[in-house]
Amino acid sequence: MAVFNLTPSDPSTFILTGIPGLEAAHVWISIPFSMFYLIGLLGNFTVLFVETLHKPMYLLLCMLALTDISMSTSIMPKALFIFWFDFKGITVAGCLTQMFFIHTISIMHSAVLVTMAFDRYIAICNPLRYATILTNTRIAKLGLLALLRAVLFVLPLPFILSRLPFCGNHIIPYTYCEHIAVAKMSCGDITVNRMYGLVIAFVVIGLDLTLIALSYGLIIRAILRISSKKAHQKALSTCTSHLCVLMMAYPPGLFSNLTQRFGQGIAPHVHIILSNLYFLIPPMLNPIIYGVKTKELHDKVGKYICKR
Template sequence: MYLLLCMLAITDIITTTSVIPKALCIFWFNLKVITWGGCLTQAAFYTIVSMMQTNLLLALAFDRYVAICKPLMYTVILSNACIAKIGLVSLMRGVLFMLPLPLLMIRLPFCGNHIIAHTHCLPIAVAKISCGDYTVQKVYGVVISVVTVGVDLTLIALSYCQIIRNLLRISSKKVHQKALNTCSSHIIVLLVYHIPSIFAIVTPRFGQNIAPHIHVITANLNILIPSMLNPIIYGVKTKELRDKMRKHIWRM
């Protein structure tokens, strides 16, 4: 679990560091220019790491399933080698599915308007300022987002259905309470990540009547909220992390 949480923390750090510094330069120093190469790099990092985050949330759901339903086999099933494979698969899936989005931006022709109505280079935002047809980019982004998020959420739901099924066979309230404490942090993180993410996916493509600043706010919240709350949620709900923080604070 800690290795998976470490991977999730790394993706949070990469997401924020690929977007927030440039956004702060816009607000603090009025530096509103970004190079074409910098824009492509930012879009690539942001999209790939976002896909990795959904994969890791799915892996954490599997971790909860094994911990509750097969506790005696936990260290055997989720060995270090297995966790390494999960991390590698998450990276490969992110690259294979999401790298085409910024690469498709290269093919777009840009005539006059080079101003993006966002604080970072969202592929769909860059495509909208093109003077060419960006239907392929739009359809690909929607299909990949819906399919991958839909598959991941379905598998997560199946994991929790199996957990509930196993818990119903046990009448002990203490066991039920322990299972709830085990799963609650993951469920909260899922809601924190997927609710802003769904809004960020839907509003740029289907929210033509929504004010531009709403698009910007939802896109920024999609980056800030999960990265800010994930460490707090797992820090509060995980006893070992809570104890470590308490000892560190007392030393100060």
């Protein structure tokens, strides 16, 4: 992998400044950030360790928990080192690795949400064939396919980024290595970086949102054909958790992605704080949402806690 053209004194290091303008408040900002991170880890690891039902929906919950853990862990340890110890340096290899994992996990997370929408569609529209269509093996294959898709789309990013000249500028006003945030530090032409980033945002995420919308369109059509109001409520209640997770995942993610490219009027510290919260709040709330709304999971956690 090519080496960045940085300063002659230290050509292999970037500086992550944290949150520009709020350096004096870094320690105070770290308190809610670390709390959100620890609560998210606790909730998602609880889902992973307690879950023994081995049904397709619960395998998907475990996949969601894994991506949530990976999302928050990809940025928070380094951010906390910046906040607590003022350790701002990161090697080129470390920066590229962090960027690769952040974007790969984000795309993987989106694919898991699409698969969960498909699961709800089968459960409501074709319940008699649910067990034969969504087997554990098929869910595992869909998970591997989602991972392969994410890796193939994100793999070019480090290479096109490594070709940019940086002309001595190696200070990134951010808490983590995000693709466009790093590219903006370049003194060269970043048109390719911007275009490829938009391709990922609108093709991959756009496709996923289209598939989710199609699934819920078919679900709504099936529900409207049911005459019983009680059956309506029961069918809708099975989708509530997934809809809440979708609302926490896509609108903030798209907002962060677009403001990074076009939001010149937004204060940098506001954008950076919101970007960090995007990686913290959904992973913290997702296990709570599914724990409250999913009776089997709720009962399983209760039994597990009582045993301990």
